[in-house]
Amino acid sequence: MNRIKFIDRMVQGKLSRREMMKGAAAFGVGATMLPRATNADELLTCLEWGGYDDASFFEPYMEKYGVMPNFSIFAGEEDALAKVLAGFAADVMHPCNYSVARFVNAGVAKPIDTSRLTHWNDIFPVLQKSEGVLMNGEIMMAPADWGNSSIAYRPDLVEPDFIADPSWSIFFDDRYKGKVSLLDDFLVVLIGMMVDGQKYDDIYNMSGPDILAAAEKYGNKALEISRFLWTDATTLQQAMASGEIVACYAWNDLIGNLQAEGVPVAYANPKEGMFTWFCGLTLLNTGHADEAAAYDFIDAWLSPETGKALIEGSGYGHSNMKSFEIADPAAIAAMGLTDPIKMMETSIVFRTPDDAVQEEQVRIWEDIKALHI
Amino acid sequence: MSDDTKTNRRGLFARGGLFADRARRREALTGIGLLSPALVVMISMLALPVGALVIMSFWTQNGFNLDTSFTLDNYRRLFARSDRVTEWMGMTFHLAYPVPAILMIKSLAMSLMATVAVVLLAYPMAYFLAFRVTRYKAAWIIMLTIPFWTSYLLRVFSWKVVLGYNGAINSGLMSLGLIDKPLEFLLYNPAAVVITLSHAWVSFVVLPIFVSLEKIDRSMLEAAADLGDSRSRRFRRIILPLSMPGTISAALMVFIPTVGDYVTPQLVGGNGGTMIGSLVQLLFTKQNNAPLGAAISLVMMGIIAVLVLIFLTLIGYWKMRARRAS
Numbered sequence: 001m002n003r004i005k006f007i008d009r010m011v012q013g014k015l016s017r018r019e020m021m022k023g024a025a026a027f028g029v030g031a032t033m034l035p036r037a038t039n040a041d042e043l044l045t046c047l048e049w050g051g052y053d054d055a056s057f058f059e060p061y062m063e064k065y066g067v068m069p070n071f072s073i074f075a076g077e078e079d080a081l082a083k084v085l086a087g088f089a090a091d092v093m094h095p096c097n098y099s100v101a102r103f104v105n106a107g108v109a110k111p112i113d114t115s116r117l118t119h120w121n122d123i124f125p126v127l128q129k130s131e132g133v134l135m136n137g138e139i140m141m142a143p144a145d146w147g148n149s150s151i152a153y154r155p156d157l158v159e160p161d162f163i164a165d166p167s168w169s170i171f172f173d174d175r176y177k178g179k180v181s182l183l184d185d186f187l188v189v190l191i192g193m194m195v196d197g198q199k200y201d202d203i204y205n206m207s208g209p210d211i212l213a214a215a216e217k218y219g220n221k222a223l224e225i226s227r228f229l230w231t232d233a234t235t236l237q238q239a240m241a242s243g244e245i246v247a248c249y250a251w252n253d254l255i256g257n258l259q260a261e262g263v264p265v266a267y268a269n270p271k272e273g274m275f276t277w278f279c280g281l282t283l284l285n286t287g288h289a290d291e292a293a294a295y296d297f298i299d300a301w302l303s304p305e306t307g308k309a310l311i312e313g314s315g316y317g318h319s320n321m322k323s324f325e326i327a328d329p330a331a332i333a334a335m336g337l338t339d340p341i342k343m344m345e346t347s348i349v350f351r352t353p354d355d356a357v358q359e360e361q362v363r364i365w366e367d368i369k370a371l372h373i
Numbered sequence: 374m375s376d377d378t379k380t381n382r383r384g385l386f387a388r389g390g391l392f393a394d395r396a397r398r399r400e401a402l403t404g405i406g407l408l409s410p411a412l413v414v415m416i417s418m419l420a421l422p423v424g425a426l427v428i429m430s431f432w433t434q435n436g437f438n439l440d441t442s443f444t445l446d447n448y449r450r451l452f453a454r455s456d457r458v459t460e461w462m463g464m465t466f467h468l469a470y471p472v473p474a475i476l477m478i479k480s481l482a483m484s485l486m487a488t489v490a491v492v493l494l495a496y497p498m499a500y501f502l503a504f505r506v507t508r509y510k511a512a513w514i515i516m517l518t519i520p521f522w523t524s525y526l527l528r529v530f531s532w533k534v535v536l537g538y539n540g541a542i543n544s545g546l547m548s549l550g551l552i553d554k555p556l557e558f559l560l561y562n563p564a565a566v567v568i569t570l571s572h573a574w575v576s577f578v579v580l581p582i583f584v585s586l587e588k589i590d591r592s593m594l595e596a597a598a599d600l601g602d603s604r605s606r607r608f609r610r611i612i613l614p615l616s617m618p619g620t621i622s623a624a625l626m627v628f629i630p631t632v633g634d635y636v637t638p639q640l641v642g643g644n645g646g647t648m649i650g651s652l653v654q655l656l657f658t659k660q661n662n663a664p665l666g667a668a669i670s671l672v673m674m675g676i677i678a679v680l681v682l683i684f685l686t687l688i689g690y691w692k693m694r695a696r697r698a699s
Binding site for chain 1: 436437462476537539643645655659660661
């Protein structure tokens, strides 16, 4: 399992030299370590976003078990789902509100018994009942982290008219050709349609010839303007830091990371709206580890200490109300809105398209990318 | 084996039927025994997976479920015609699902470019090694294998560092004052994929070409020189034809695997650098349509095989082999 994680991260370019050396050293003493690999299936296996495989996000679990779970890193939920469907035995997965349904419909998720989570009652009530958390009367995802998707930009490098009136149209603007980067996702097409005046809630579940025509129009334009479409945050961060790109689709953590490097960067609130996502942990029925360990892991993610780490380290929000009591007030202030209810009212919350629509979107998107010269 | 033992063996065979049979059987068993590790590996690692691909290509994906009833739908889909015309690089495609066909053509073109680049780079290196290096040949050959000491991924990543926005080439040119802002056309396009592939495969190709050059009888060159052939004529009439078989097999060794590559395009190809391997990978993962992916990879295998056979026939490879054998 560790092997899979190692290769995954290597492919995504997220492996530090230290880790690489550690891996290489492991081969040198590999012979003595081989027999242990057979016990590895008792360890919790978690499908996780890059960067979340850090012990500071599940300290209570570490205190109890003393050993990191196996992580397999994915770049998008569809990748992770494909891996599970292909037989990868994971116990816990970190989906978002708009993607939980895919795992449920594929029959690989199981409901969460909230009475086994000690922090459940401290979760914002609005999150406990939202789309993606509560499905058919059962809790399918324990909400943990929430945040935004918007435009991160270099105030020193973009044109003044963007700063005065930020808009998603920067990704379709010829003046920024080769200087911006969008996420490698069908969302690009929806953003294009939003720039043209449509509402996200009207188009997220669109299918058929209309969406195909829109995809060809906006998808191709975005591919032409974007320097590259990003799948891993490290490449994005380096490109922003070097000035290779001046604006990008980004999550909140990029801002903090770049500011820590001393790079001038700002987070826009575009006139078409910024997105809000909230993610959490879903139990999978494919794993081999003890279910109690999975519950401990989820509970650790819901703890206020994790929330503090998220708020202070990444600039993300947390689902536990108590997190905001113990986190550094300066970090909370820097986040802007601290209340998920207000956040959801003032921004666009990602929605879940139907399975068939989702599959069609993925297919259309990959075809457009493939045919782009 | 010395002549002595040979006569002895012949003697044994001559002695009697039973004994000869047993000896022959033992020889056959030894042969099978020697072959079997390779055979086991080939069957378990190649034949069985390919067989699984063939079977899977006749299935269909239905949402999350695999429909295992036999159908040719996947293949039909690849060749189905449509009135909708797709234009790509000045070519028109009347296909309902033109993506695989277009990517196939693109991948073949990119691989071909990489192969030509590799052979042009490797041939002089091999020539130098075979004809100019006289001392420490082994050391030279070991030096050639140094790129193999690191992983392929690391080599691809280092190209990203070299070609990148603030990479080696750009910062070098900028410090020389030749350009005042980084060149952006170096990375994230098909050319970057071709450059990376060429470099990654060069060392695979130098060795086979070197071997075929090394085998050339030096006395032929002397004879040609004695008869008044110039250096370039000697190269054209003796060295080049005699090293052809090695060069061709080396070229195929690059061409065939690079057509299906997907790691390199993913890392340095950017928005326009996708290849057919990328599509197969996506079908098996994100697009969750393994049967279609299987069908595409089998058709791709067939196309490459046919192209290679046509190529070998065109350049008279079979005649070349026959001549060598006689």
